[in-house]
Every structure is written in C-alpha cells, then in structure tokens.
Amino acid sequence: MIQIRIHGRGGQGVVTAAELLALAAFRDGKEAQAFPSFGSERTGAPVTAFCRINSQPIRSREPVYHPDVLLIQDSTLLHQVDVFAGLASSAFVLINSTRDVEALRLTDFVIQHPAVQMHTLPASDLALKHLGRPFANIGMVAGYAALTGEVSKAAVNQSITEKFPGRIGKLNGAVAAEVYDYVAANLAKV
Amino acid sequence: MKHHIEGSQAVAHTVALCRPEVMACYPISPQTHIVETLSRKVKAGEIGNCQFLNVESEFGALSVLIGASAMGARTYTATTSQGLLFMAEAVYNAAGLGLPIVMTIANRALGAPINIWNDHSDSMSMRDAGWIQLFAQDNQEAADLHIQAFRLAEELSCPVMVCMDGYILTHAYEVVDLPTQEQVDAYVPAFEPVQVLDPQDPVSIGAMVGPEAFAEVRFLAHHKHVRALEAIPRLSQAFQDIFQRRSGGLMDTYHTDNAETLLLALGSVNGTIKDAVDELRKEGWPVGSIALCAFRPFPSHALRHVVQDAKRIIVFEKDLAVGMGGIVSSDVKMALQGLPIIVDTVIAGLGGRPIPKASVIDTVKQACLEGLEEPHFLDLNWDEINRELTRQQAQRRSGPTAENLLREVGPPGTKPV
C-alpha cells in the first residue's frame, strides 16, 4: 500500500489533488481512497489531505500517519507545520517551489534522512503559465506521476479530463504536459 | 458499475434510483453534498416528478415529509448533528405515526462546543425514537443500505435512518459499485402505504391516545422492531441475490470463530478495526470483530449467539452517555446478561478525533493483560485535562472550559494530523 499525504493551504486545491490521485490510481486498476483532514478551514489555513493506493481493498479510516509520499503544495508551511511527521524512512517528497532543497533550508533534513528522495518542482509557476492562476495541485500530481510512475501519466491525464470537463480540463491537461516535460528535462526519474 | 466517487455522491445517486417522490432538505455540514446533488437531479428532471422542497429548518423538513408520506409519497431527507436535534420532535412523531420515511444521518458530534466532525452522538440521541438505525461501514454499504432502507421502511411502515460517518465517509472518495435502475426497481417495489389521507376513504391520523390504549400502541411499535430483526437479514439476503454483494444485515463478523476477545463497533471505524485484528492475529492474539449494522432494533439474540464462546468484548463507541459511560456497551451488556463475558467500554473518536490502528491495538492488549477502567477513554490528553482541573480549583471564575483548552492546545492545523 502506498500512503500519500498532501499539505497545502485552504483554497489551493489540496483535497482535489488527493481525489485526482486516487481517481488516477483507480483508472490504473488499483484500489484507492482519498479523504481530507476534515475541517472548516477557510482560505489560507493549513490543510492536509490523504490518499491510499493499494492492490487490495482499503479498509483503514485512520489519517495517514506514516506517509510513503509527501506532496507539499505550499513551501511556506515547511517551517510552520511539522509536515515531515511520521515520514517513512525511504519516502518520496515533492515540494512546490522554484527554489532547491538547499535554499529551502532542508539540507540538514536530507542529510539526516539519506533514504528520503526529495525534489522541488515550480508547480505554481508552470500552472500560472497556462491557467493564469498559480494552482499547484495538478502540477504536483503530474510531477509525482512523472517522477515515480506509481500512477501512470495516462491515468492522470484521464482523471483530469474526467474531473474537469471542458476548457478547464484542457488547460489543466496542458499544465500536466508542461510538468512532464519539465521533469524530463530537469529532474531524473527515480 | 464501479465508480471512484465521493460517498455523498454515491448515496445521492443511489437514493435517486429509489424513486423518491418528495424530498425536503435543510443544509448542514457534512450532509450538504448529498442534498445539493439530489436537488440538482430533481431540477434536471432525473427523478421523474420528484418534488424537492427547500425548507426553513430541519423541523420543517421532516414535517413536510410527514405530510407527504401520509399522503402516500415515498419520502427522503438527510441531516446530522444540530439538525437532527432541531427536528427531534418530528423524529419521534414520524415514528409514532409509523411513516416509512428514509433519512440519511451524516453522523456528526453535538455541541456545545460546536464541532462539525464525526461521532455518533447525534443518532444516539434519537435511538429510542422508534426509527430503525442502520450504520454503514464504508461507502459501498452506505449506498446499498439506502436501497434496503426504502424496502424495509415501507414493508414495516416504520422510518429508517441510514447512518454514515460524517466526512470520514461522506467526503471520502473510494470505489463504489453503483447499482442500475433495473436492479433497484427489481428490489424496491412500488410504495403501498398502510395508511393514507384519501378523500375517498377519509381517516383521521394523529389522534390523541390516552392511558387506555397508549401502552398497546407503544408495544406495537416495539413489535415492529422485533419484526425488523427478522426482516433486516432477509432483505440483506434478497439484496445479495440481485446485486451480488453482501451489504447490511444485523451485523458483520470478522474472525469471530475461536476468538477470545471481540472488538465491537458501529460504522466506518470497523475498517481500521479489521486491520488491527489482522495485525493482532499475526502476533498470535485470538481476536475478532463485530460490526453492528443494526443498532435499532438491537440484535440481542443474534449477538449472544455470535459471542457465546468469547471471554471479552471491547466496545469501541463514538459517543458518550455523560454521567454514565457507554451507550452501545450498555446495550451489549443487557444483551449478554448471564453470560460470563467481560464487556469493556472504550469511548473513542469523539468530535472527529482519529482512531488510529495503533491505539486500537494497544487498548486491546491492555484490556487483555491488565483490564480497562470503565469507561476507558481512548487517547485522552491528560496533561490538558489536569491543567484545566487545577485551574478550576484555583479560581472560581476560571472561564469557559472549551476556550481554556483551546488556548493550551494551540491553533488547529499546525500539528500534522
């Protein structure tokens, strides 16, 4: 089972990212569950969402305490919320930022957790280009798919069209394509 | 067909297939997605001539259904928490009149302090109202139970609540096999009311009943529930025949054979509990679990039968009878009277507090090795409780308890989960 935790702020589409991931996994023929850390959080407040992907039916209803995958949609949370709590030792971490790990002051963390694979992706900037707004959620999901292959790009694309029919879907599809290109050009596939 | 879908959407979709004729709804989190979807379906003409009334309160919502049901219409609403309390008078009335209304409860805590997250305090507060109460373990069952609920309600002429955990189920996306219209039509026959307001055959409904007959009327309501104990498993079986999957029934048992310790709970936490059972079994603990689907009527007899060889039952319940302890565990104890079985009460998951698998496992081990105090509260923050108790002792005007605690605990969202 892959357990994914997504951190962001209210209004950034964090919950949608989790749903999109779960839907993509379902399209890949897997069992998948997505749920928010429920709250009446308003725009800007820290928000967490969860996703589980498995080959067997998923029964657990507990929050994801030990994520294998951590998607951080808002890097301002890094030193505000304990986003790394319970992280699996060989976890995959993707942070939405134009800066690298060092500039984000995470070098110590990386040294202390040698098995953790950490990447940064300028998902907001890439989204801004196509959507005119810095919605990072699609880019983060696409980045995760491109970097790990744990969900397929095809399934991510399909989920985008399912979830956002029409023009918005097309634009979001373009964001995903841009991210795939960016990853191919700038980040080694792990 | 299998869909990856939000729980609320799955329920709304399924309710629509049951061909309700009148729905009256009042919004409250986390029920909103269900009624929003249904209102759209009605507007789009997807539910025949169904009427969707936007009403002024939950009390109004259920009252509308009381009138519509007495007029012979199939009726549905959904609510939770404060909304259920606000309609309380009508909840008892609908059951007393024997009207087969189906209502989803998106289970949520009761205030004060106001809290929008999941526990079972709301439906528990109405447990004696005369409604049948069925609890769903996951969204597949939540959807399926509605189909069974309409048939059950109309067969017995008794209202049914389908209880699904707020947010944990209503807002969770997972795989649900959505039924087809043909399947639902094959299972839910047309509504044939046992009583109806008909100018051709005028009757009075809702007359005052005095001491000369009230007890008998009440007994007959109880008798209806006794009949439901037979009908619920039968209709679950009939459901399986058409839909090819198991849903509902009085209870769902997991590794109960040869189990010395049984965990018992209502609703979605049973998923986590089953995972915990697997892990404990791997370590050699002879444990199993029971997911109660029917809480009203309470399946005392069936439960006795299932647990007769066990030594201990640990009831995990998302409610609290303040000043007493467990609500579910009290019923379990009553059902098991005379059997040499220890019944523990674990109060857990109040107001949306997660119930981690690790805590479940620890509690089971603690119960088996040392025993549990009664009732046992899962994962309480004793530091904060003691701090507040000290504060209250130190000064008369210690201030509002909830706000004092919040100040100590810090703003929400800053701790990861």
Add this chain to the structure above:
Amino acid sequence: MSYQRVKFYQTGTFTVGNRLLDESDRTVQARMDRTNSLNAGHRACQGCGEALGARYALDAVMRATRQQMVAVNATGCLEVFSSPYPESAWQIPWMHSLFGNAPAVASGVAAALRAKGRTDVRVIAQGGDGATVDIGFGCLSGMFERNDDVLYICYDNEAYMNTGVQRSGSTPPRAWTNTTQAVGTNPGNPMGIGKNLPRIAMAHGIPYVATASVADLHDLEAKVTKAMSIRGARYIHIHVPCPLGWKSDPAHTIKVARLAVESGLFPLFEAEGGEVTDRTPIRKKVSVEQYLELQGRFKHLFHPRDERALETIQAIADANIHRYQLLPLKA
C-alpha cells in the same frame, strides 16, 4: 366580494336568518346537503368560537372542493376537542402531527399531490393563534415563501387555550391570562407592540390574505370560498372568542366577536398580492369599552378604571379604522 350583504335591521345586527334569504345566499350550514366536516358531539366548551369558525370554514372548503380535500391540524383546542378516538368528529381525511409544524405538514401533502400529478385534491392547514403566530411561525413563513398550494386558517382566540389560558403572541394588551395575571402596577398583558399576522402574511406577497370573524359567518364562508378558487399560499385569520379564556358568557360569543369588529379592534379585510383589496366598513362604531367590559379578562381595567389603558386600546382601534378606512371619511 361575491355575495350580497343583507341587512336585517330589526335585530340591530347583521345576523340574518337563513330562511329570509334566497336559497343560493344561504350559508352552507343551512343546506340539507351540508357536509358536516366537523361533526356534532365534539368536546368543545359551550359557546366555543373556534368550533363554530372551524365548522363553517371547513364545510365551505368541502363545498368548494367537492369534498376532495385533506386537513392538517396543529395541536390545540380544536385538535383535542375534535379527535378523541374512536369518536373523531372529522368526516374528512384529517391529520395531526405536532403543535408547531402544521404548515410544513400541509406543504408536504401538497408536494405529494404535485409529485403524483393530482390537482383534484386540495389541502388546508389550521391551528390556533399559538400554533400560528408563535411556535409554527417559521414553518408558516416557509410555506408562504415557497407559495405552496395550501390554505392556512388561524383560529385566533388570543391565548393558549388548550393548556389552560396562557399568553400567546396574539394576546391583546392588558388582557389577563394565567401567565399575565391582573396584579401589580401593570396588570395583565404588557402594552406591547403586538404581532399582526395578517400583515406579516401580506408582507410575503402571497396571493390571498383575509381576516374574518364568527360574527359574520356569511363573510367568513365567502372568503374561504374565494381562497379555494386561488392556487398558492393563502391565509385566513379568524377571530374566535373563547368564553373560557376570555371569561365571557358563552351566550355572548357572537356578540363579543361583533363588538371586536364594530369597535375597530378586529378589522375585516382582504388582500391580494400584499395589497388590501377590500374591507368591511363599520356600520355603527362602538367604543372599545363596550367590547372589553363583556370579558372578565379585562375586568381589572374597570375596577378601578384604568383610563390610560382604555385610551391606549381605543387608540389602537382608531388606528385600525384609519389604516383600513373602516368608516366613511367625513366630508
């Protein structure tokens, strides 16, 4: 209004023996084929205005709908005195659910009829002033606002009678009730600003609002009949003296009701879409004192005389007369 008011001056009142009228002008009650929606033998007090009003109103609805009707009743005197089983006095499909939800239950009946595509059956809801202006107010306003096809009839006896005469939002200033006792420096109900439900109903802009009184049963019937010719939310507020709660002589029920109208304290009017369209002029204005002194609930205003209270109540009546133009304007 559709009927011709007949004046019968010998009695000095508007009471008109049916036998003096043309067949077509007689009340429903005078007919051989009257329907008796509310049958004889119910358990209302002697001289109960509510029983009288309900019987006339519902028989008129029955005639208007050719007996294709359903009635929903709030808890209250009418419900209790009419329904002790197995002696239900109702000859129509009748339902009682709760004290505060009759408008919503009726909305539900109307919705069910809509869902079933039935336009032949009509629904009315009825309740006392407590059920209407107080506890059921939210449901009533919701029913109005949705413009559900329901005629709601309020029988206003100006207090919670069923529970033994306690104050309601419709209790008039200075009236004694068991929770507004005639003691202290301000005996009786406070001189409040009141709660005028017909005007609140009009503010919803519903198709039809009317007031009626058991003092003028022809008028009452005509308004009910008119209401049933209209679809959507309709409201009729009927003034019904309660000898028990008003401490009046059961033989004086009609007289007391008439004095309320003739003093201006209970104006009779109709409104459509929120605008007053018709009113019943006062033929011979009487002082409020003449109305009040017949009722024991106002006794403390006269022993000793409470001039200020009497003047204030007279001012209320005069304001009504002015607002609804109940007297011909002086040249």
